Structures are given as structure tokens and as C-alpha cells.
Amino acid sequence: MDRIRITKVNEMVEERIPDYKKDKKRVDGRKMDELRPLSIKVGVLPNADGSAYLEWGQNKVYAAVYGPREALPKHTQDPYKAVVKVTYRMATFSVPERKQPRPNRRDMEISKVLGEALEQVIFAEQFPNTEISVFVEVIDSNAGSRVACLTAASCALADAGIPMKDLVAATGVGKAFGELVVDLDKNEEDAPDAVDVPFGIMPNSGNIVLLQMDGLLTKEEWAKLVPLGMKACQDIYKVQKEALKEKFILSEVSEKSVEAAVEDKAPVADKPKKEAKEAKAKKVKK
Amino acid sequence: MKKIVIPGELVSGERKRLGSNVFVVDGKIYSKVLGISEDEGEKAAVVPLEGKYFPQMEDVVIGVVTRVIFAGYNININSFVDSFIPRSVMREDLKKGDLISGKVNYVNELREAEIGFPRKMFGGEVIEVTPVRTPRLIGKNGSMLELLKAGTKCDIVIGKNGRVWARNGNTELLRKVVEFVNANSYKSNLTSSVEAFFKAEGIDVSVPAKEVPFANAKFEESEVISEESEVLPENDSDGQN
Numbered sequence: 399m400d401r402i403r404i405t406k407v408n409e410m411v412e413e414r415i416p417d418y419k420k421d422k423k424r425v426d427g428r429k430m431d432e433l434r435p436l437s438i439k440v441g442v443l444p445n446a447d448g449s450a451y452l453e454w455g456q457n458k459v460y461a462a463v464y465g466p467r468e469a470l471p472k473h474t475q476d477p478y479k480a481v482v483k484v485t486y487r488m489a490t491f492s493v494p495e496r497k498q499p500r501p502n503r504r505d506m507e508i509s510k511v512l513g514e515a516l517e518q519v520i521f522a523e524q525f526p527n528t529e530i531s532v533f534v535e536v537i538d539s540n541a542g543s544r545v546a547c548l549t550a551a552s553c554a555l556a557d558a559g560i561p562m563k564d565l566v567a568a569t570g571v572g573k574a575f576g577e578l579v580v581d582l583d584k585n586e587e588d589a590p591d592a593v594d595v596p597f598g599i600m601p602n603s604g605n606i607v608l609l610q611m612d613g614l615l616t617k618e619e620w621a622k623l624v625p626l627g628m629k630a631c632q633d634i635y636k637v638q639k640e641a642l643k644e645k646f647i648l649s650e651v652s653e654k655s656v657e658a659a660v661e662d663k664a665p666v667a668d669k670p671k672k673e674a675k676e677a678k679a680k681k682v683k684k
Numbered sequence: 685m686k687k688i689v690i691p692g693e694l695v696s697g698e699r700k701r702l703g704s705n706v707f708v709v710d711g712k713i714y715s716k717v718l719g720i721s722e723d724e725g726e727k728a729a730v731v732p733l734e735g736k737y738f739p740q741m742e743d744v745v746i747g748v749v750t751r752v753i754f755a756g757y758n759i760n761i762n763s764f765v766d767s768f769i770p771r772s773v774m775r776e777d778l779k780k781g782d783l784i785s786g787k788v789n790y791v792n793e794l795r796e797a798e799i800g801f802p803r804k805m806f807g808g809e810v811i812e813v814t815p816v817r818t819p820r821l822i823g824k825n826g827s828m829l830e831l832l833k834a835g836t837k838c839d840i841v842i843g844k845n846g847r848v849w850a851r852n853g854n855t856e857l858l859r860k861v862v863e864f865v866n867a868n869s870y871k872s873n874l875t876s877s878v879e880a881f882f883k884a885e886g887i888d889v890s891v892p893a894k895e896v897p898f899a900n901a902k903f904e905e906s907e908v909i910s911e912e913s914e915v916l917p918e919n920d921s922d923g924q925n
Contacts, residue, residue, distance in 0.1 A: 521716060526795065528764050556717075559736065642718055656884065659881060
């Protein structure tokens with residue numbers, strides 16, 4: 399009896415652990431270099447100078463930017479440049495077990511790392527004695543929340559009109575179940591051989607601004623992983639670009655928007671004629 | 685052609701004179717901010733769409749008194765540093781919350797602005813707009829400002845720091861129009877649509893003759909100045925000959 403039971407348990411264990419080399423597909427059906435569905439909306443919080451909302455798979459993140467404003471307390475001021483202060487927080491309901499709202503070691507570390515990444519892209523020397531505050535709040539999370547926050551924060555900074563060299567696009571890359579993968583989710587992050595590398599770049603120059611590693615990789619794996627991350631970040635950059643340009647479409651002021659303004663209604667979004675036609679055609683197809 | 689650029693996006697690959705909000709890497713010109721760039725002409729510049737007020741010399745600003753001390757007044761001009769006006773400069777005494785208008789005399793390396801010719805503003809109300817969009821409220825050679833004055837019969841002062849002060853006349857209508865211009869600041873034919881706005885409200889605004897050429901107003905006024913400056917040296921050389 400005992401023997402039979404043991405073999406059954408072994409079978410069960412074998413069934414539960416996936417092997418990506420055999421399957422050629424991930425647990426959630428993605429390809430190895432495929433990102434989770436990503437969408438960004440800019441200018442969502444009217445009280446902030448700049449803001450962004452990001453949904454990336456199950457991750458949901460708000461980013462708000464205030465400043466440049468006077469840095470307080472005064473001893474934090476730098477007469478040569480602006481100080482970038484990032485505050486990363488997770489909502490108590492963002493993880494399966496309630497998160498203590500008090501900022502813990504992890505929150506402080508991520509705040510510091512994100513601040514240093516964003517400092518690379520901001521022309522901070524233009525604003526002496528000031529601070530640029532970035533607040534990122536994780537509403538829902540499923541692995542890769544720090545890269546989601548960095549991606550959202552850089553969009554919020556651009557929305558606030560702060561001079562920057564470039565945006566920052568970031569993603570998680572790493573290894574799970576025997577294969578190199580992009581944008582790990584929680585299952586893959588908990589895999590027995592998991593290696594998680596948060597990877598953030600300036601997409602135009604290709605400079606790396608965020609790089610951490612949890613686990614071990616061989617030199618060969620590392621050489622394959624970096625191009626994977628670069629390619630994924632370029633895809634993310636495209637989404638960021640679209641989100642920022644979506645708000646401002648160059649066109650003439652339409653009669654409809656004048657009418658709406660006269661009647662004190664919400665502003666009407668003017669679309670160029672071509673796009674409007676395409677949108678109509680799409681609707682008809684559906 | 686005008687196009688929207690985001691930070692780090694290529695504005696021009698050619699050698700050009702550098703305008704505002706651009707930087708150069710390896711001989712190529714990139715944008716610093718989210719804004720509108722134009723690749724024609726010999727100047728590469730980006731007009732920002734969002735952002736705070738950064739004081740510059742000769743700007744007309746509207747300030748609010750935030751603190752009164754023995755020596756003078758601290759003035760909030762919507763920048764990240766308060767300005768200071770000594771008591772001796774003002775004819776009237778100011779209280780906290782009073783409005784003043786003035787011109788920026790000088791900006792130092794810490795972006796602190798020195799305000800010249802400060803005057804207390806009596807009565808009126810203030811409409812706040814995005815500071816980078818105030819050029820469109822003024823228009824080329826003040827065409828939009830004239831239109832606003834004609835349409836609402838208000839006394840208007842537009843501060844470059846994103847504050848519009850108005851007194852007398854139909855200030856409620858002015859608020860509506862200013863919000864409309866603020867929301868549509870990046871679009872073309874704004875002046876004619878504001879005319880349409882006034883018409884829809886039943887106000888007849890006769891168009892001054894000089895306004896027509898500026899219907900498709902460009903954002904940069906500095907281009908006009910640059911043409912003049914190119915012409916000037918030639919004239920000088922002619923004179924010498």
C-alpha cells in the first residue's frame with residue numbers, strides 16, 4: 399500500500415511542475431518572449447502635475463508627479479540640482495495576504511532604486527534647490543510591480559512637462575522552468591529554478607538604468623537574456639509613446655467642440671478625418 | 685510639418701540653430717519635453733504642451749502676497765521659489781492674499797525672480813490656466829487678447845505665469861472662453877473658433893483687418909525677430925559703403 403501511495407504522489411508532483419523546454423509554451427499560454435497585455439493612460443489624476451495609470455496583466459499601478467517644487471525639509475536641498483524623491487507603496491489589498499501599510503524594507507529599497515533610475519533621465523541641474531516628487535501606488539500586483547511602477551512613473555513625468563533625456567521602459571526578464579523568459583508572473587517567479595532580473599533602459603540610447611538580479615545565471619544565459627530584455631523594452635516604449643501622444647492629436651478645432659464649450663459640456667475629443675474614417679470602418683467590420 | 689514629440693524623440697537630424705527645449709547628442713537634435721516641434725525653417729525648437737512656469741526676463745506676471753514681514757512681501761508667482769518685494773517699492777500697503785502685477789526684471793541662477801514695477805491690483809478675479817499655454821491666449825501681436833477684450837468688454841491682464849486677471853465686463857463668459865482656449869491650445873484655427881464661440885453666444889465681434897494673416901498663427905514669435913536680425917547687418921554695411 400505504502401509504495402503505491404508514494405508513486406502516486408511522485409506522479410502528481412511531476413504533473414504539477416511544468417517544463418518549458420518540452421512544452422514550448424508558458425503556464426498562461428504565452429510565448430517565451432511575449433509580454434502580458436499592457437495599457438497606459440496618461441493624465442488621470444487632476445490634482446497632480448502629471449499622472450499615469452498602468453495595467454500590465456494583473457498589475458495595476460497609479461503614478462503621480464508633483465514639482466519641481468521647493469525641497470523640504472531644507473537640508474535635503476541641493477543647490478546644484480533637483481532631488482528626485484520616489485515613494486513606492488503597495489495597497490493593503492494588492493496581495494493575497496494583507497500587506498502591512500507601514501513602509502517596510504522592500505518598499506524603501508524599491509523607492510530608492512526607482513529614484514536613482516529616474517534621476518538618470520531628468521535634466522535635474524535645471525532646477526536647483528527643488529524636489530521632484532513621484533508617488534507610485536500599487537493597487538493590484540502579480541510579480542513585476544517595480545518595473546510597472548517605473549514605466550508608469552516615466553510617463554507621469556513626461557505628462558508633468560519635466561525636461562527629460564528619454565523615457566524609461568522597464569520589464570522583468572529571467573529564467574523559469576528551465577527556459578529564459580520575459581515578463582515573469584508570480585507562478586514563474588516562484589519556480590524552483592527562478593531567476594528574476596528587473597531590467598530598465600532608456601529606449602533611444604539603450605542605456606541601462608535599472609538592473610537587479612535575484613538568483614544565478616551562467617555567462618551564456620546572461621548574454622542571451624540582455625537582448626531579450628532590450629527587445630521587450632522597445633515594445634513597451636511603443637505603448638508609452640502612444641499613450642502620451644493620444645491626449646494631443648493635431649487638428650483644427652471642430653464646430654462640435656465649440657458647441658460643447660458654449661453649452662458648458664465636457665470637451666469633445668477632435669480626431670483627424672482619416673482616423674475617424676478608420677474607426678468607423680472598424681466598427682462596421684465588428 | 686508640425687508634429688507631437690515626446691521626451692527623447694528626434695526633432696531634426698540636420699544641423700540647425702537651437703531653440704528652446706531641445707538638446708544635442710552626436711549632432712542630432714532631440715526634444716526635452718512633451719510638445720510640438722516643427723521641422724521646417726532653420727531653427728529647431730519645441731513648444732511645450734505641459735509644464736510649470738519658469739520665470740524669464742521681461743515676463744509680465746501676476747503674483748499673490750503669501751507673507752508680510754517688516755521688510756516687505758513674499759510673492760507667489762506660480763514658480764517654485766517665492767519672489768520678494770521690499771516695502772519701500774510699494775506705494776500701498778499690502779495684505780496677505782492681495783494681487784500684484786509686475787514685470788520680471790532679472791532671474792538669478794537659482795531661478796529666483798526679481799519683480800520690477802509692482803502694482804497692486806484692485807478688485808477683479810483671477811482665472812488659472814496652464815502656464816505654457818498663455819502665448820495662445822495672447823495670440824500673434826495680441827490678436828487673441830484683442831478679441832477677448834472686444835467679446836467680453838473686460839479689462840484683462842494676462843500673466844505669463846498662468847494667471848489671467850479680469851475686471852468689469854462679462855467675466856463669466858471670459859472664464860468659459862479662456863478654459864476653451866486652454867483645452868484646445870495645441871490646435872490650429874483657434875482665433876476663428878473663438879469668434880464662432882462669441883457668435884454662438886450672440887455677440888458680434890468685428891474682426892480687425894490685421895487679424896486675418898494670423899488666422900493660422902504659428903507658436904513661435906521669435907522667428908519674426910530672427911528675420912529682422914538677419915537683415916540688420918546688411919543695412920549697416922550698406923551705410924558704411
